[in-house]
Amino acid sequence: MAGIGFQLRRFTQEGTLRGFIKGYYNAALVAAGPWVLTVISLIVIGYLMRQNAARTELFLETIIYIYAFSLITTAPFQLIVTRYLADQLDAQKLTAHIPSFLSVSIVSAAFHYLVGFVFFAQVDVSWVYTMISSALFAMVSLVWLLLAFVGAVRAFHLVATSFTAGTIVAIVSAYFLGLRVGDVGYLLGMLVGNSVIVAIGLVALAREFDSAKSFDFEWLSFFKKAPSLALAGAIYYAAIWSSIMIYWFTVGDPVQHHVLYAYEPLDLASFYAQMTILPAVIIFYVHNETGFYEDYRGFYNAVMARKPLSVIERQREILTENLKDALVNLTLIQAVVTFTTVCFAGQIQQFLEMSELERQLFVNMTLGAFPQAILLFVMVIMFYFQLYPESAVTATVALIGCWAVGGWTLLAGENTYGLGLLGGTLLGLVVGLYLLFNRVGRLEYLTFSSQPMAEEKPFRKDMVAATGGYGIYYIRNGQRQSVPVPKGDHE
Amino acid sequence: MLDVVFMCEGTYPFVPGGVSSWIHSLIEGMPELKFGIVYLVPSEEDELKFRYEMPENVVDLVVVPLYDIVFKPQSKTPFQAAAWQEVTPFVKGILRGESVGFDQAFPHLSPRGDREPTLTVKELANSYQAWEVLTEAYRENYPKASFNDFFWSWRYAFLPLFKLCLAEVPRARLYHTVTTGWSGFLAAVAAKRYQTPFITTEHGLYVNERRIEISQADWIFVDAPRRGALEVGLGTFKEIWINLFLALGKLCYQHTDHIYTLFEGNRRKEIEFGAPEEKIEIIPNGVNVEMFQSHEIRALKPSGAFRVGLVGRVVPIKDIKTFIKAVRFMSAEIDDLEVYILGPTDEDEDYFAECQTMVEALGLSDIVVFTDRVDVRAWYPILDVQVLTSISEGQPLVLLEGFCSGLPAVASDVGACREIIYGRSAEDKALGPAGSVTWVGNARQTAEAVIALQKNPAELKKRGEAGRQRVMKYYRRDQMLDDYRSIYHSYTDGRVGEGVKV
Numbered sequence: 001m002a003g004i005g006f007q008l009r010r011f012t013q014e015g016t017l018r019g020f021i022k023g024y025y026n027a028a029l030v031a032a033g034p035w036v037l038t039v040i041s042l043i044v045i046g047y048l049m050r051q052n053a054a055r056t057e058l059f060l061e062t063i064i065y066i067y068a069f070s071l072i073t074t075a076p077f078q079l080i081v082t083r084y085l086a087d088q089l090d091a092q093k094l095t096a097h098i099p100s101f102l103s104v105s106i107v108s109a110a111f112h113y114l115v116g117f118v119f120f121a122q123v124d125v126s127w128v129y130t131m132i133s134s135a136l137f138a139m140v141s142l143v144w145l146l147l148a149f150v151g152a153v154r155a156f157h158l159v160a161t162s163f164t165a166g167t168i169v170a171i172v173s174a175y176f177l178g179l180r181v182g183d184v185g186y187l188l189g190m191l192v193g194n195s196v197i198v199a200i201g202l203v204a205l206a207r208e209f210d211s212a213k214s215f216d217f218e219w220l221s222f223f224k225k226a227p228s229l230a231l232a233g234a235i236y237y238a239a240i241w242s243s244i245m246i247y248w249f250t251v252g253d254p255v256q257h258h259v260l261y262a263y264e265p266l267d268l269a270s271f272y273a274q275m276t277i278l279p280a281v282i283i284f285y286v287h288n289e290t291g292f293y294e295d296y297r298g299f300y301n302a303v304m305a306r307k308p309l310s311v312i313e314r315q316r317e318i319l320t321e322n323l324k325d326a327l328v329n330l331t332l333i334q335a336v337v338t339f340t341t342v343c344f345a346g347q348i349q350q351f352l353e354m355s356e357l358e359r360q361l362f363v364n365m366t367l368g369a370f371p372q373a374i375l376l377f378v379m380v381i382m383f384y385f386q387l388y389p390e391s392a393v394t395a396t397v398a399l400i401g402c403w404a405v406g407g408w409t410l411l412a413g414e415n416t417y418g419l420g421l422l423g424g425t426l427l428g429l430v431v432g433l434y435l436l437f438n439r440v441g442r443l444e445y446l447t448f449s450s451q452p453m454a455e456e457k458p459f460r461k462d463m464v465a466a467t468g469g470y471g472i473y474y475i476r477n478g479q480r481q482s483v484p485v486p487k488g489d490h491e
Numbered sequence: 492m493l494d495v496v497f498m499c500e501g502t503y504p505f506v507p508g509g510v511s512s513w514i515h516s517l518i519e520g521m522p523e524l525k526f527g528i529v530y531l532v533p534s535e536e537d538e539l540k541f542r543y544e545m546p547e548n549v550v551d552l553v554v555v556p557l558y559d560i561v562f563k564p565q566s567k568t569p570f571q572a573a574a575w576q577e578v579t580p581f582v583k584g585i586l587r588g589e590s591v592g593f594d595q596a597f598p599h600l601s602p603r604g605d606r607e608p609t610l611t612v613k614e615l616a617n618s619y620q621a622w623e624v625l626t627e628a629y630r631e632n633y634p635k636a637s638f639n640d641f642f643w644s645w646r647y648a649f650l651p652l653f654k655l656c657l658a659e660v661p662r663a664r665l666y667h668t669v670t671t672g673w674s675g676f677l678a679a680v681a682a683k684r685y686q687t688p689f690i691t692t693e694h695g696l697y698v699n700e701r702r703i704e705i706s707q708a709d710w711i712f713v714d715a716p717r718r719g720a721l722e723v724g725l726g727t728f729k730e731i732w733i734n735l736f737l738a739l740g741k742l743c744y745q746h747t748d749h750i751y752t753l754f755e756g757n758r759r760k761e762i763e764f765g766a767p768e769e770k771i772e773i774i775p776n777g778v779n780v781e782m783f784q785s786h787e788i789r790a791l792k793p794s795g796a797f798r799v800g801l802v803g804r805v806v807p808i809k810d811i812k813t814f815i816k817a818v819r820f821m822s823a824e825i826d827d828l829e830v831y832i833l834g835p836t837d838e839d840e841d842y843f844a845e846c847q848t849m850v851e852a853l854g855l856s857d858i859v860v861f862t863d864r865v866d867v868r869a870w871y872p873i874l875d876v877q878v879l880t881s882i883s884e885g886q887p888l889v890l891l892e893g894f895c896s897g898l899p900a901v902a903s904d905v906g907a908c909r910e911i912i913y914g915r916s917a918e919d920k921a922l923g924p925a926g927s928v929t930w931v932g933n934a935r936q937t938a939e940a941v942i943a944l945q946k947n948p949a950e951l952k953k954r955g956e957a958g959r960q961r962v963m964k965y966y967r968r969d970q971m972l973d974d975y976r977s978i979y980h981s982y983t984d985g986r987v988g989e990g991v992k993v
Contacts (some may be wrong), residue, residue, distance in 0.1 A: 043874070306637030306712070309629055444791045450641050458562040463535070463561055465553065468602075469659025470563065471529070475545065475552035483554075489554075 010254045032084050033239070038067060039275055041170045041193065042268070042399040043352070045186060050353075058125070059186045061255045061262045064271065065119075066137045068241040074144040075222075075233030077108050079383070081158055082218035083229060097209040099216035101149050105142055106215075107397070112138040122257040125183075127455040132187045139194040146201040158207075162200030166193045228388040235395035236379060239428065240372060243402040243420035244270050250410055251417075266361045266418055271350065273365035276341050277373035286375050288326040295319040296384055303447065309445065316443045323381065327433075338370045361418045368421025371429045385443070386450070390435040396426025493550055494983050496663040496681070498674035504552070505530065507542045509888065510669055510694050511948050513776060518546045520972040524979060527551035527661040529681075532675050533558050551661040557673060559900070565611040565657075574599045574609040575620045582649060583628045590742035590765070603658040603684050612653045616646065634884035635950050636727040640712045644728050647878045650734045656680055663687065665982040668743065670697040672736055675743030685929070688748040688982050694776070695885045696757060698764050701736040705729050720894030741765035749978070753886040754907030755915060773915075774975070776886050777968035783868060783895030787832035796829040797980070800874040802867055802889040803881070805836045805843045810903070812849060813934045814880040819853045820938030830859045833870055837863075873897035875951065876941050881905055882931055890926075891966045899951060900926035901940040903933075918962030919965060 042063060049059070090097040116134030123130070125206055149161045170193020177185030185238050222232055244266055252263035299315040341348070343361050349359040375398060382391040406420025439446060473481050497503070503511035520524050526549050532539060535556040581596035599609040617623055628643050655673060660666075660681040666689035668678035675691060682689040703964075705711065713726035725733070744750060744766035751774045752758050758771050780878060799821065803809040811832065818830050836843040843861070850859045862870075867889070871877075876899045877893040884906035891911065893900055902908040908926050914920035927940035946953045 303639050306639055306714075308635050309626060309641075310634065311637040312638055442619070444626075445619060446637075449617045449622060453560045453646065455558055456562075457535075458559050459563050463556075464563060465659040467659060470561070470654060470655075470657050471553040471555040471659030472535070473551065473659075474530075474539075474552050475549060478547065478550050 005164045019044050020212075022097065028179070035274065035278070038063070039191065039271055040167055041174070042271060044171050045174050045178070045189070046268075049178070049186070057255055057262070057264070058260075059183045060268065061260060061264075062136075062183075062187065063190065064262075064267050065260065066116075066133065067271075068237075069119075070137055070140045070144060071204075071237040072241060073112065073115065073424070075134065075237050076230035077104055078145055078148045079142075079229050079233040080222045081145065081219045083226060083383075085148065095210050096216055096218070098205055098211035099213050100219055101145070101205060103215040103217050104145055104219060107220075108141050108145055109138040112141040118397055118419045119259065129184050129187065132184060132191060134188055136191045136194065137348070139191055139198065142198050143194055143201075146198060149205055150201060153238070157203055159201060159203040162197045162204070165200060166197035168197045169193045209294060226243065226386075226388050228384070228392040232379065232382075232388060232391035232395045235392060235399050236376075239395060239399035239402045239424055240421060242399065243368065243418065243424060244404050246403065246406040247412070247417055251414070258344055263417075265355065266462060269362035270365045270418065270421075271357050272348070273341075273362055273369050276337050277334065277369050277376075279337050280330050280373045281376075283333055284326075284330055284380075288330060288377070289380065292319075292326060292381065292384070295322050300447075309444070312444055316440070319443075320437070320440050322476050324437075327377065329366040329376065330377055332473060334370050334373050340367055341366045357414060360415050364416065364418035365421060368418060368425060370422070371425040373423045375429045375432055378429065378436055382432070382436055385439065387435065387438075387439050390439060391432075394428050394432035394435060397431045400425045401427035403423070438464050493527040493661055493663040494524040495598065495665045495667050495979055496529060496551075498529050498666060498668040499530075500531040500557075500670055500672065500674040502669060503530075504541050504543045504545060504549075505532075505539045509885070510778075512670065513694070515543050516968060517972065517975055518549060518858065520969075521976055521979065522546070522548050524548060524983070525550045527663055528553070528807075529658070529660055529674075529677065530554045531557045531677070535559055542880065553659050555655070555658045555659065555677075557655070558647075560617075560650055562611075562652070563657065565613070566607055570701065571609055575624065578610065578615075579624050579627075582624060583631070585648075585652075585735055585738040586628050586632060586645075586731065586782070588737040588741075588745060588759065590738050590745055593742055593746070594683075597680075597683055600653060601680050601684055608656065612657065615653045615924045616650055616822045625757055631726050633731075633988075636714060637712065640714075640728050641731070644711075644731045652676065654948035660684070665690065665979060667692065668747075669694070671740040671743040672697045672701065673739065675747070679742055679746040682746065687905075688977065689746070690749045690751065691743055691747040692774075692981070693753040693757060693761065694753055696760050696764070698740040699735050699760065702733050705732045705736075708732075717848075726840065730985070732874075734772035735931060748982075751978075754910055756906060756909075757885070767932050771922065774971060775966055776888060776891075777961065777966050778888055778891045779968045780895050780963060783871065783892050796827045796833065797825050798829045799875045799876050799878055800831045800833055800870060801871075801878050801880070802893070803832075803834045803879065804838050805832065805846060806839045807842055808881060808883055809834075810880045810932065811842075811846050813932050814845060814857065814878060815849050815853065815859065817878070817880070817937040817941070818855055818859060820935055821941055821945075822855065824938075824942045828858055831870065831874070832859065832861045833865050833867055835864050836861055858978045867892065869895050871878060871898050874898055876901060876926070876944055878937060879903060879908065880932075880934075880937060884908060888909070890958075891962050894925060894955075894962040894966075897952075897955035897959045899944065899954035899958055901937055901944070902926065902928060903931045903937075905931060911966075912958075914961065915965075919961065922960050922964070923953065923957040925954050925961055940969055 040058065046060065081100060085096065086097050086099065088094070088100075113134050116137030117130060120130040120133045125133075145300045170190050173192045174186045174189020174190075177188050179185070181188075244263075247263035247266055248261040254260060255262045295315070295318060299312065299319050302312045302315045345359055345363050345366075348354070348362065349356075354362060375394070379391050379394060382388075382394070402420045402424025405421075405423025408423075409416040462472070463470060465473060472483055474483055475481065497514055499514070500510060503514040505966070516578055518524075526546075528549060528551070528693075530552065531540075532554055533556070535554075539554065548913055577592065578599050580592035584591035585597075591907075597603075598606070600615075601608055625642070626644075628637065629636075629831040633641060651673065655677050657678070658677055660677065662685055663681075664687060666681050666687065668674045668689065668691050670693065671691065675697070678689040678691070681687070707727065708729070711726075711728045711732060713729065741764070744761070744764070747770065750761060750766055750771045752761060752771060754773060756774060758882040761771055762768050799818070801809070801811070801814050802813075805811050814832070818828075824829050832846075833962050847861070850856055871893050874893070875898075877890065877898050879887060879890060879900065879902035881903055882905065884903075887902070890900045890902060890908065900912060902912060903975045910919075912926045912928050914922055927943075929936040929940055943952070
């Protein structure tokens with residue numbers, strides 16, 4: 001995402017109020033558009049529903065399920081395709097974006113629609129509801145995927161507009177359709193809103209990039225090359241959402257018959273709490289990720305520009321220092337936001353009409369969002385350095401921590417619910433920071449030793465003789481041997 | 492068990508040439524011995540075609556690809572700090588062009604008996620310990636050089652070396668390498684692995700040849716010359732490559748039981764490159780005298796013209812242009828001069844074209860003839876003088892072949908030319924000169940030597956006869972075969988050919 005980040009950073013550095021607002025407003029939308037859209041939509045639609053005394057529970061839980069599960073299941077596709085596009089951009093190949101987006105969209109949409117359909121078919125709802133919720137599941141996944149592609153788009157305003165337009169269309173159409181056909185209408189409104197985002201996003205991509213072919217499935221090979229990257233993404237989101245899901249199936253109630261369980265006091269509160277990471281995410285996106293990217297390029301440029309090791313090591317030291325500073329700054333920013341949110345929890349409770357328990361759980365989840373945000377940044381930095389196994393380990397520690405602390409909260413009482421996120425992500429953060437700085441401390445070694453050699457060949461048994469030594473017998477015990485050589489005419 | 496295993500690189504049996512023919516004649520000449528060959532090839536994808544009919548006593552032939560990087564699954568032993576401590580001086584030494592610590596490093600690099608090496612090639616290539624050794628060596632030797640190029644030079648230099656430690660080598664009573672370099676290193680590894688002796692024969696000097704090749708290579712990055720560097724203009728990375736081959740040469744010289752070379756000049760160079768003087772012995776290459784004597788009917792030589800011949804490929808190393816210039820001087824003094832350049836013209840077509848242009852420009856078209864490939868046996872008897880203007884030679888067999896027919900030679904002072912023409916030992920020198928030796932690149936001196944012989948037919952005949960006697964006495968192939976036969980037998984201890992079913 002550093003591509004757009006550089007453009008937005010320029011606005012924020014203009015020194016004018018207009019530039020400042022333009023930069024951060026667009027950053028908020030591009031970095032966290034789907035979140036902003038969803039939370040604002042849910043707040044507004046929830047309010048409108050209450051005005052009309054409509055049933056909201058099924059709709060809200062459906063949305064929460066769709067967002068929670070789509071993040072977990074889309075993350076592998078998103079990270080893998082991002083990795084593929086980064087390689088393409090490095091090689092100055094700009095024609096892969098559209099064919100890759102089309103191909104990943106087809107694979108993802110088919111996968112998510114099928115999974116959604118199987119899931120919602122178990123819920124006691126109409127078949128129309130099942131179809132629309134499955135379609136929304138697939139569409140929301142496409143929105144997450146779109147985020148991986150718009151990073152290199154210069155027309156950031158079009159991307160930002162897509163999220164604004166999508167939000168407005170979602171709210172307006174949900175309101176009118178909801179009034180007429182109830183839950184199905186609200187869902188359909190969200191589907192239309194998300195479709196607008198995807199459609200405008202696709203236009204932005206089409207305007208930016210040429211494409212030589214319709215589809216490109218090359219990115220699929222990265223599942224094999226970097227399986228731990230795919231795992232890391234899925235496990236990270238699984239950790240965050242499992243700290244909520246743990247209550248669905250223990251102290252929660254079925255919203256409808258069968259599978260669709262919910263623990264309402266936490267579900268919506270956690271959605272709101274996620275908004276508290278928005279300022280840090282925007283700052284990271286506009287300033288830290290771009291700054292880090294410059295240091296990162298500086299390091300690799302020193303390598304490529306035939307500099308002595310001392311210069312390369314100095315670049316690594318600069319990178320490490322700046323990275324530490326950035327993480328400290330982000331931690332401070334997030335601390336201020338979290339502290340303020342907790343202090344103003346009463347006012348937020350009143351505004352969002354929360355119960356006393358919901359307020360407490362909102363605070364718990366807000367506290368959890370603090371290390372979660374920093375963990376997210378640590379993992380993004382890990383991805384830059386291709387520390388995929390390390391990021392998978394970090395996410396797994398967070399997941400186990402979320403389960404363990406979450407399990408404890410079930411025993412400790414409902415006021416502690418949601419603290420699993422705090423415990424788990426804190427644990428993951430400690431491990432992640434250790435692994436990140438341990439590896440960055442040996443960055444030269446990792447960079448060089450991971451370089452493949454052009455002459456490297458996979459080992460085959462016929463490369464060695466019976467005794468295990470390298471070599472092929474052309475004559476053995478006086479007998480000419482048939483030689484399995486890939487090329488060449490041997491007499 | 493085999494008697495003798497040759498270590499070959501770019502020679503027998505897939506590339507024709509002087510060394511290959513020599514190996515072939517040794518194998519053919521000793522049918523009582525069982526031979527093996529380990530042939531190093533750059534990549535398994537290189538096309539290999541047999542250029543020789545394989546004698547029946549070649550029992551094993553193994554081809555080992557050198558530069559293909561393959562990480563064979565190896566059983567990993569627990570981390571041993573001592574192993575790294577013992578390997579480090581060896582690899583650091585190679586970087587400096589020194590051969591140190593091979594004995595200590597050996598058990599960690601190569602299998603011996605049932606024991607696997609302590610370190611795997613993957614560890615040696617990619618582990619953090621390897622990185623520490625590499626960066627230490629960098630800081631000690633080239634702290635200002637491009638690290639990226641240093642890293643890749645290191646990888647490309649050492650990975651083949653580590654891989655060679657795991658190469659397949661048939662067991663033998665004696666290993667015989669015909670160069671230093673990679674083959675020499677493999678011979679040292681095999682000898683140590685199986686606790687057997689190994690000998691080295693050098694025709695050309697591998698270290699010298701690689702040095703020239705690397706100096707001219709354009710695939711190696713050249714940085715600013717290092718302060719105190721021995722060879723200005725080569726840059727750090729050419730220096731690293733040269734040091735690698737220098738170190739491999741020294742390692743081979745140190746560990747080999749005996750070094751055999753063709754002539755005195757080589758011997759002196761080998762000592763310069765680190766060979767212990769006491770190990771070196773000169774065994775000149777020999778010619779099949781009978782083969783060339785059968786054409787020794789100089790009486791049938793047509794009278795009239797004075798015929799000068801240069802037997803060799805039309806390539807820059809033979810310095811044909813100096814020869815053409817010399818012909819210009821000769822033509823001014825010798826009436827009825829005929830000049831023949833007897834050798835392939837298609838190896839460097841540009842150079843051949845330049846030579847042709849020169850012949851025309853100097854007005855020598857009626858005198859100089861490029862014959863292309865010919866059976867030289869038919870030509871030696873009709874020539875009066877053979878000329879060789881090469882800028883580099885080993886032990887040129889063409890001079891000896893000419894001597895079989897009583898043909899005197901005028902040759903530049905390179906390789907073994909001086910001792911072939913004037914004699915090596917006192918007894919040899921007493922036979923008299925078989926021609927003249929001239930300075931490299933000196934056309935006038937070459938011409939004057941030829942003119943002097945033409946003006947003095949008695950001396951011409953005398954020198955031809957001296958050559959004939961010299962070749963009969965010191966440069967017979969059967970003599971050379973006898974020498975090597977006795978060497979092989981001394982190492983195989985009379986147990987030749989035992990236990991081998993062919």
